[in-house]
Amino acid sequence: MKPPHRINRLAAALAILAIPAANVVAGWWMQPSQNARDERPPQWIEVRKLENFENQPPKALDMVLRTLKCSYGWMGTVSLVAGGPQINLGWFEWSDTDTPSTLEAFQHLPEECMGSSGLPLEEINPPRTFQFPDGLLVFDSTTYRRPGGGPAVHVFKAVWVAGFQGLNLRQEGFGNTDNPVRRLRFNAAATRFSPPRAAVLMASVTGMPTESLAWDTFRQHVLDPESQRPDRTDQSDQSDRSDRSDQSDQSDQSDQSDRSDRSDQSDQSDQSDQSDRPASSSASSTCHFPLSTFHFPLSTFPAVSPQFPRPSLKTER
Amino acid sequence: MNFRNWINLWLHRPLWLRMVSIVVVLGMIALMAYLFAPRVGSKIRSSQAKDDMQEARAALKVGRYPEARSAAMEVLRAGVNDPEAARIVMEAMEKLSDPRLIEVAVLVLVSENQPRVDRLHAWEICCREGAMGIVSQALPMLSEADREAVDFRLPLADRLIAERIFPDALKIIGVSEDSTAVLPVFWEQRLVKLLITMGTADGARLAQQRVVARLALNPKEAELLLPLTDEIPLRLLITEFHDALATAAPAQGESLDARLRRLRAEAGVWMTREEEIINELLSTPADPVTLARWALRCNQPLRAAALVTPEMAAADVASFHVRVEALRLAQDWTTCRATLEAAPDGVVEAEVQVDLAAVAYKLGDRAALAQASEEAIIIARLASETESMVRLAKYAEKRGIPVIARNAWVEAAKRGVGPMPLYDRLRPMVGELEAEQREEDLGFIVMAYRRLEPNNPMVMVHHHYIALLRGLLTPKLAVNNLRPLIEKSPDFLPARMTLVFAGLLDNMPSAELLTLLEDSKIDWANTSTSNRVLRGLVLASAKRDDEANAIFDAVRWDTLLPSERLVFQGLRRQFSPETAPADIEAYMPKTRAPGDEPNIDAFLPKIRRSEDLPNIDHLLPKKFIPTEDQQPR
Numbered sequence: 001m002k003p004p005h006r007i008n009r010l011a012a013a014l015a016i017l018a019i020p021a022a023n024v025v026a027g028w029w030m031q032p033s034q035n036a037r038d039e040r041p042p043q044w045i046e047v048r049k050l051e052n053f054e055n056q057p058p059k060a061l062d063m064v065l066r067t068l069k070c071s072y073g074w075m076g077t078v079s080l081v082a083g084g085p086q087i088n089l090g091w092f093e094w095s096d097t098d099t100p101s102t103l104e105a106f107q108h109l110p111e112e113c114m115g116s117s118g119l120p121l122e123e124i125n126p127p128r129t130f131q132f133p134d135g136l137l138v139f140d141s142t143t144y145r146r147p148g149g150g151p152a153v154h155v156f157k158a159v160w161v162a163g164f165q166g167l168n169l170r171q172e173g174f175g176n177t178d179n180p181v182r183r184l185r186f187n188a189a190a191t192r193f194s195p196p197r198a199a200v201l202m203a204s205v206t207g208m209p210t211e212s213l214a215w216d217t218f219r220q221h222v223l224d225p226e227s228q229r230p231d232r233t234d235q236s237d238q239s240d241r242s243d244r245s246d247q248s249d250q251s252d253q254s255d256q257s258d259r260s261d262r263s264d265q266s267d268q269s270d271q272s273d274q275s276d277r278p279a280s281s282s283a284s285s286t287c288h289f290p291l292s293t294f295h296f297p298l299s300t301f302p303a304v305s306p307q308f309p310r311p312s313l314k315t316e317r
Numbered sequence: 318m319n320f321r322n323w324i325n326l327w328l329h330r331p332l333w334l335r336m337v338s339i340v341v342v343l344g345m346i347a348l349m350a351y352l353f354a355p356r357v358g359s360k361i362r363s364s365q366a367k368d369d370m371q372e373a374r375a376a377l378k379v380g381r382y383p384e385a386r387s388a389a390m391e392v393l394r395a396g397v398n399d400p401e402a403a404r405i406v407m408e409a410m411e412k413l414s415d416p417r418l419i420e421v422a423v424l425v426l427v428s429e430n431q432p433r434v435d436r437l438h439a440w441e442i443c444c445r446e447g448a449m450g451i452v453s454q455a456l457p458m459l460s461e462a463d464r465e466a467v468d469f470r471l472p473l474a475d476r477l478i479a480e481r482i483f484p485d486a487l488k489i490i491g492v493s494e495d496s497t498a499v500l501p502v503f504w505e506q507r508l509v510k511l512l513i514t515m516g517t518a519d520g521a522r523l524a525q526q527r528v529v530a531r532l533a534l535n536p537k538e539a540e541l542l543l544p545l546t547d548e549i550p551l552r553l554l555i556t557e558f559h560d561a562l563a564t565a566a567p568a569q570g571e572s573l574d575a576r577l578r579r580l581r582a583e584a585g586v587w588m589t590r591e592e593e594i595i596n597e598l599l600s601t602p603a604d605p606v607t608l609a610r611w612a613l614r615c616n617q618p619l620r621a622a623a624l625v626t627p628e629m630a631a632a633d634v635a636s637f638h639v640r641v642e643a644l645r646l647a648q649d650w651t652t653c654r655a656t657l658e659a660a661p662d663g664v665v666e667a668e669v670q671v672d673l674a675a676v677a678y679k680l681g682d683r684a685a686l687a688q689a690s691e692e693a694i695i696i697a698r699l700a701s702e703t704e705s706m707v708r709l710a711k712y713a714e715k716r717g718i719p720v721i722a723r724n725a726w727v728e729a730a731k732r733g734v735g736p737m738p739l740y741d742r743l744r745p746m747v748g749e750l751e752a753e754q755r756e757e758d759l760g761f762i763v764m765a766y767r768r769l770e771p772n773n774p775m776v777m778v779h780h781h782y783i784a785l786l787r788g789l790l791t792p793k794l795a796v797n798n799l800r801p802l803i804e805k806s807p808d809f810l811p812a813r814m815t816l817v818f819a820g821l822l823d824n825m826p827s828a829e830l831l832t833l834l835e836d837s838k839i840d841w842a843n844t845s846t847s848n849r850v851l852r853g854l855v856l857a858s859a860k861r862d863d864e865a866n867a868i869f870d871a872v873r874w875d876t877l878l879p880s881e882r883l884v885f886q887g888l889r890r891q892f893s894p895e896t897a898p899a900d901i902e903a904y905m906p907k908t909r910a911p912g913d914e915p916n917i918d919a920f921l922p923k924i925r926r927s928e929d930l931p932n933i934d935h936l937l938p939k940k941f942i943p944t945e946d947q948q949p950r
Contacts (some may be wrong), residue, residue, distance in 0.1 A: 085788070149789065153790045208883075209787075212891060216887045
């Protein structure tokens with residue numbers, strides 16, 4: 001029979017070791033992988049390539065960026081027809097900021113903030129996907145209309161988080177707004193969600209008759225503007241763009257080819273996309289711009305806000 | 318017993334008794350409030366309303382219209398249905414050119430407890446300042462007695478004549494083919510005015526014959542009709558009119574106007590002595606402006622211009638108008654411009670700019686034309702009168718500057734107030750806006766008219782088409798609204814094609830869309846580009862790509878509205894993603910090169926409006942049977 005004090009010593013040693021071990025495990029759990037940490041949000045949209053693009057005045061942009069606590073962003077409008085349809089764009093990044101600031105990207109769903117800016121939700125549409133060379137984006141799609149009539153506003157919003165692919169704002173686990181903060185924290189802990197970087201691309205297409213036409217316009221004029229230009233001379237560029245265009249066509253072929261099966265196919269493609277992706281944590285989207293701030297007179301403000309200077313829009317890798 | 322004793326007494330009661338007492342007291346207070354609060358509130362409100370009414374009356378009496386309006390509106394807001402308050406609000410708004418005037422006038426008009434005199438006043442306001450669409454909606458709201466009453470029919474007849482809706486004006490005047498009764502003079506005045514406003518030789522002849530008949534019947538009443546005949550062109554005057562004037566002229570003491578009118582009639586019918594008679598007319602001792610006006614009526618613009626000196630024109634509004642008209646008719650554009658630039662105070666500035674634009678057009682001065690066109694709109698926009706834009710548009714049409722007229726009509730539609738004409742009257746202008754691809758302005762027009770003429774099917778169809786294009790209307794709602802219209806009028810092509818468009822957006826089955834097209838009996842070779850593209854889209858949705866592509870390749874996409882190109886291209890990509898080109902730029906209009914400006918002739922009127930002219934033969938007075946020598950010489 002062993003003396004009891006030896007057991008006590010082992011227990012004490014284990015107890016002492018457990019503290020650093022727990023620290024190590026917690027550290028491993030809480031810190032994201034190095035790959036994810038180094039991953040930067042791809043700059044999918046190059047504003048200088050967009051036609052008829054007007055930046056939001058810097059003052060309004062600064063206000064929005066401060067409110068959202070993001071590190072960089074731009075907002076602007078692509079006019080499609082004078083006095084007619086237009087696309088309001090917003091790009092927001094949270095890079096190398098603290099986690100709560102990063103989580104601004106998932107604060108709430110679009111209908112919450114659009115509703116608070118006076119645009120009631122008319123319809124939640126099946127999500128849209130777009131395959132960039134850098135990755136897949138899933139756009140949450142909603143339609144709004146001002147009470148008493150007005151042009152339909154189709155909002156497409158995609159969230160990118162370092163380490164995740166094809167995040168869908170409305171998938172299971174995301175968008176539960178019963179107690180958003182608690183849910184978000186729980187999911188953050190459970191899924192080791194500590195992204196160092198996040199980005200949101202949000203577009204509101206105003207004045208198009210249907211959501212599918214609004215998406216088509218958004219895709220043609222913003223996501224893949226190169227596909228419209230017949231006067232391309234750079235062959236290497238051409239092949240790159242045609243690849244992109246093919247990919248994008250494939251990605252939303254289900255949306256475009258057959259209208260009657262559109263929603264079903266979108267749902268299916270969305271589910272299949274999500275099945276082989278890492279589990280994402282709970283999140284919802286961010287209200288980036290109340291509609292009232294869109295209607296600024298045409299101006300030629302610089303693309304980059306003076307408050308958040310950045311040498312070029314292309315991220316250096 | 319002091320206060321402390323009362324407290325002690327209360328505290329020494331049992332708790333339940335204290336609770337019951339509190340509940341009973343509160344209950345009694347609630348009961349009292351329930352029973353008496355409405356009455357007390359009503360008393361307080363009526364007392365306040367009484368004060369407000371006194372204030373409104375006093376303010377209206379001394380011309381403080383804003384105070385009168387707000388005090389009377391307070392009374393109405395308090396829920397006191399006081400006819401006098403409504404009247405004061407209406408009168409104050411009328412004086413202040415308040416844009417809400419028509420709404421208040423319509424409310425007064427349909428209010429049963431409003432006195433008749435107020436309803437009549439409201440109706441006069443509607444007819445004078447309301448859009449024709451509102452007038453036509455308000456007319457059925459009048460009681461049968463009011464609709465038949467002469468004083469209610471008079472303002473409506475005036476408006477219908479001003480809007481050149483002659484058949485309806487004749488009905489309101491009450492002239493029928495079998496009526497032999499002599500019209501009262503006030504109706505005769507309207508009838509003569511209508512005949513002259515028609516601007517035809519027949520109308521002018523009939524107007525003169527009716528005046529002659531009235532001269533024979535009652536010379537005193539005919540005095541009221543004679544000034545109207547001064548607007549009849551010299552060459553349309555007839556012998557019997559001159560003879561009647563000569564017969565009616567007294568040997569001595571003929572008034573100046575009567576003498577000038579008789580001489581003009583003589584010059585009109587006696588062509589060989591025309592110059593001599595006009596000389597005699599212009600040598601009559603009279604005010605130079607009056608003489609110049611008669612010189613204009615005798616087609617003597619140069620002599621009219623000589624009678625009114627530039628100094629007179631720069632000092633007096635009447636002289637200014639006569640001189641400008643004289644120089645315009647004399648085609649002395651340089652002098653006309655100088656006169657216009659020295660316009661006296663009191664002229665309508667926007668109309669001066671229209672005249673300046675007309676002069677600039679004649680002189681080929683493109684920059685001045687553009688500047689005056691812009692200035693006219695800016696000035697009219699700043700004017701406080703609700704009808705300033707409509708007035709400008711009509712003046713620009715009269716002067717033949719449709720570019721200003723179009724812009725003014727668009728601005729008037731944006732304002733949504735003022736005496737807007739019926740939509741049918743603006744249809745040619747809407748066509749011109751479409752040709753110029755001004756879809757935003759088209760939107761303003763159709764949105765405004767959807768409110769003004771909600772029962773007009775053409776307005777509904779145009780509105781639905783533009784609203785669908787711009788995402789203002791859900792396709793489902795458009796389909797629901799248009800289906801009954803198609804069932805009622807299967808041959809109404811615009812409605813059918815708008816339904817096809819809505820169906821394409823609403824995922825209507827291809828078979829149904831094809832049926833809609835096949836039933837339409839359209840000559841596809843001669844229909845509009847939009848209709849042909851819609852047909853192509855229907856064929857593409859039915860997977861008949863070859864036929865669809867043949868149509869798409871044949872149409873001129875640059876003639877479509879920008880939104881049409883955007884939407885139709887999107888639909889084409891949806892239906893046939895393999896064949897639809899992604900390049901939307903190919904369909905957009907080419908950027909205009911610097912210096913490649915539109916021809917100045919673009920400012921010329923393109924479409925001449927033709928009114929619905931009624932049959933007027935029965936208006937001939939029964940005792941006059943036209944003979945050869947009574948025709949214009």
